[in-house]
Amino acid sequence: MSELDHRVRGVDHVAFPTFDPAATVHFYRDVLGFPVVHSICAAGWGPEQHPDFIHFFFDIGNDDRIAFFYYFGTDPSVGGPRGAKGDVYGRFAADVPEYFVRSRHLAIHVDGEEDLLEYRRRLDASDWPVEMQIQHETIESIYTHDPNGYFFEITRALRPVTPQEDLDAGLTIDALLDVVSGPDPTFGKLLARKAELIVERAAGWAPASTGPAS
Amino acid sequence: MGAGLDGTGVVNTLYVLDVPENIAVPKVAAEDPAVTVGRLGPYFVISADQPIVIDxxxxxxxxxxxxxxxxGVAPGSAITKHDKDALRVEPA
Structure with a gap:
């Protein structure tokens, strides 16, 4: 329910380290066809003995970009001991649950099924084939891991988001903040608090335009 | 709500958002004659004075x-089963 005007315009770039720029370029540029759109070649400087580095960017559509840092003279050990799970940036022990390891990821949007399947074909013909194709609640996604071990998703909307889902999301967040401000938050407590908010607010709600009736 | 352990005399209520994926949930719930399905804004309100079980x-x-x-699940009720077979809501 923010009164602040919303001025931002999507992702400028999201950046990750890589120790294998050849495979990274092969994956993003040659397999997926994401154009290289920017790069910076910088000599290291500053108090931290910063290595010389290349910062390179791929277009992920919409003029948004995924970027990588390659630091000369380094290898993955700069980030600490190798993990049993994770990627070259985030390392995890074998007993860290998979849901947690996979929780932080980048999902790139496509407009529809045809485009999703085109990227599936490109990945399946590469060294990084699609590991899963899943229909979630309202999106369908394909997944693989990029050459750096980063969990990589391409997704399409199965349908447009409806106005009532915005209402529901707002109620969820308000209920969540209420529940986590108290002791022992649980899913059951959230659903109970959300039911109270539904009773308070849902009757007076009206879609801004013509929402789907039923 | 005075929650009887056997669920009798207690209104159980759960709320389901009206989006295309969820349409079958209130439909199946309503097949039980003890269940009533109403509306509150964009939500289906599924109620019964006995445990609600949806297959x-x-x-x-x-x-x-x-x-x-x-x-949402109205205070006084709780989900006691939500697995690959069924959803069950009854007095907490």
Whole structure:
């Protein structure tokens, strides 16, 4: 329910380290066809003995970009001991649950099924084939891991988001903040608090335009 | 709500958002004559004075939809089962 005007315009770039720029370029540029759109070649400087580095960017559509840092003279050990799970940036022990390891990821949007399947074909013909194709609640996604071990998703909307889902999301967040401000938050407590908010607010709600009736 | 352990005389209520994926949930719930399905804004209000049991296979929802279809459960009731077979709501 923010009164602040919303001025931002999507992702400028999201950046990750890589120790294998050849495979990274092969994956993003040659397999997926994401154009290289920017790069910076910088000599290291500053108090931290910063290595010389290349910062390179791929277009992920919409003029948004995924970027990588390659630091000369380094290898993955700069980030600490190798993990049993994770990627070259985030390392995890074998007993860290998979849901947690996979929780932080980048999902790139496509407009529809045809485009999703085109990227599936490109990945399946590469060294990084699609590991899963899943229909979630309202999106369908394909997944693989990029050459750096980063969990990589391409997704399409199965349908447009409806106005009532915005209402529901707002109620969820308000209920969540209420529940986590108290002791022992649980899913059951959230659903109970959300039911109270539904009773308070849902009757007076009206879609801004013509929402789907039923 | 005075929650009787046997569920009798207590109104159980759950709320389901009206989106295309969820349409079958209130439909299947309403097949039980003890269940009433109403509306509150964009939510289906599914109520009964006995435990509400909804069969997943009858709903036919894929897992991601099935496990996220409940928007709220009125205080006094609770979900006591939500698995691959059924959703059950009864007095807490």
């Amino acid at each position: 997943r296979r009858a709903v036919g929802a894929r897992h991601a939809v099935w496990y996220s279809c409940v928007a």
